Amino acid sequence: MLLELLLASVLGFIIYRFVYGDKEETLPLDDGWWGPGSRPSGREDESIRPFKVETSDEEIKDLHQRIDRIRLTPPLEDSRFHYGFNSNYLKKVLSYWRNEFDWKKQVEILNSYPHFKTKIEGLDIHFIHVKPPQLSSGRTPKPLLMVHGWPGSFFEFYKIIPLLTNPKSHGLSDEHVFEIICPSIPGYSFSEAPSKKGFNSVSTARIFYKLMQRLGFQEFYIQGGDWGALICTNIAQLVPSHVKGLHLNMALVLGNRYTLTLPLGQRVAALLGYTERDIELLFPFKEKVFYSLMRESGYMHIQSTKPDTVGCALNDSPVGLAAYILEKFSTWTNSEFRDLEDGGLERKFSLQDLLTNIMLYWTTGCIVSSQRYYKENMGQGFMNQKHDRMKVYVPTGFAAFPCEIMHMPEKWVRTKYPKLLSYSYMARGGHFAAFEEPELLARDIQKFVGLVEQQ
CATH class of the missing domain: 3.40.50.1820 (Alpha/Beta hydrolase fold, catalytic domain)
Known part of the structure; x- marks a missing residue:
């Protein structure tokens, strides 16, 4: 291809x-x-x-409830980030997001x-x-x-x-x-x-x-x-x-x-x-x-053809959204990070900063409209x-x-x-x-x- x-x-x-x-x-x-x-x-x-960026207790409560109800599939042995976001490491991210991440403080920073x-x-x-x-x-x-x-x-x-x-x-x-x-x-x-x-x-x-x-x-x-x-x-x-x-x-x-x-x-x-x-x-x-290019272009094919379909899942699940987006901050930062159990995410970024970016997608519900940009720009061919x-x-x-x-x-x-x-x-x-x-x-x-x- x-x-x-x-x-x-x-x-x-x-x-x-x-x-x-x-x-x-x-x-x-x-x-x-x-x-x-x-x-x-x-x-x-x-x-x-x-x-001004704003938030509410209801918004944070809803996020926490959705994180609490997550269902994860165990990763294959020694799969690291070769199959995408490793769910063992995802548990650490979710624990931080649920128990330590302070969205109200990040709103002040924004x-x-x-x-x-x-x-x-x-x-x-x-x-x-x-x-x-x-x-x-x-x-x-x-x-x-x-x-x-x-x-x-x-x-x-x-x-x-x-x-x-x-x-x-x-x-x-x-x-x-x-x-x-x-x-x-x-x-x-x-x-x-x-x-x-x-x-x-x-x-x-x-x-x-x-x-x-x-x-x-x-x-x-x-x-x-x-x-x-x-x-x-x-x-x-x-x-x-x-x-x-x-x-x-x-x-x-x-x-x-x-x-x-x-x-x-x-x-x-x-x-x-x-x-x-x-x-x-x-x-x-x-x-x-x-x-x-083959490894990293799967998302592009989906978003250039049927962005609304995968968008339904991502817009409904903050955990799914985080895994989908954070995986890019791993392999696009360094392709060799896929060989690591944690995807190397914290070698270059803090979980606080990464989750702030995720929250900008989650709280505004913009993942579908952001993905449509691929179809509008690439759906007609190269x-x-x-x-x-x-x-x-x-x-x-x-x-x-x-x-x-x-x-x-x-x-x-x-x-x-x-x-x-x-x-x-x-x-x-x-x-x-x-x-x-x-x-x-x-x-x-x-x-x-x-x-x-x-x-």
Whole structure:
């Protein structure tokens, strides 16, 4: 299957080059209405309203009762995380969740940054907006939009925000100080879910661009991984003149002339100019690419075809939801964690932080709408949408974390992002970069922005 995907990608790239060449083009900045019913007459309410995360004793009591009634299937002997989330370790997670995890305290932490909502294209869009402490005279912060993915949330950025808004107090250079805007993708956490079919990454990009305009930003930086990487890429394709720089820690760039060479082996890769580090991260091909993608793509097939079916189970069981999501925070952080009895979860994260992210899915009941995003974006096939075939002509920086699900060499990234100013082999880290390695990511963002500002 992967070879077919690679072949299709290369074929799509050849067609793209023949039809489109290297001409710079943008996506049309259309409009949409994603709320229930028809678009009402009159102007949409553009007010920005303060918002607070809240909870109740009833909400916590219901959670505890559902945890108390759980039925678990014993794992196979010596199965570790090879069959998914190990239920023996899950018992420890549930004990902590039921008896030690303090959701009310975590709600206070969530509210430590300012939250807001505003209506855009019929949807109530949630975001946090964090301004830096007072800067010296003549200095202004750089606006930075940071976008999460699945199964993450805006909470992924809580540890990196102070490193970017107040870097000097955390031992980083304050040459560049940022004003951070972190929205929730519609259908995730506190952003209203679309009521209509067809809401994809381009629709999201347009809404987030409108959000930045509404906040008064005509030029801004953007950063993302997972779906956030695609959404930010689409923003750059929609309104390149408004994007000062695009920083990514993931990219969907399989459609290029280099990918077909991977099965030919390391020697061919070396002859084609892959670096030693690229070869380390891509080979042996069967293990590092083929088997890895096969192991980690089952969820994607389900969510790209029948998201509502599995969503019924996950939305009804907090334990099932936790197992389904936390398993990704194990193997996507480091594929070797599947060889451990506990999935290595607490090597990189605290149970408190992991369960806070789970609670954002559970308390808002958003797992189904978050999974539908896969069907809207991938249900029509690969390389079938215009933005898949378009290059991005804004200054770009890329952070290649070594334990990402699939390594993307610089030569791959540059085929889609020809204005790549910065490509960094990161020292450690996986898929959830801002959550796992906030300082490394913050430093790379600082480096990239410095290069843009020098131009």
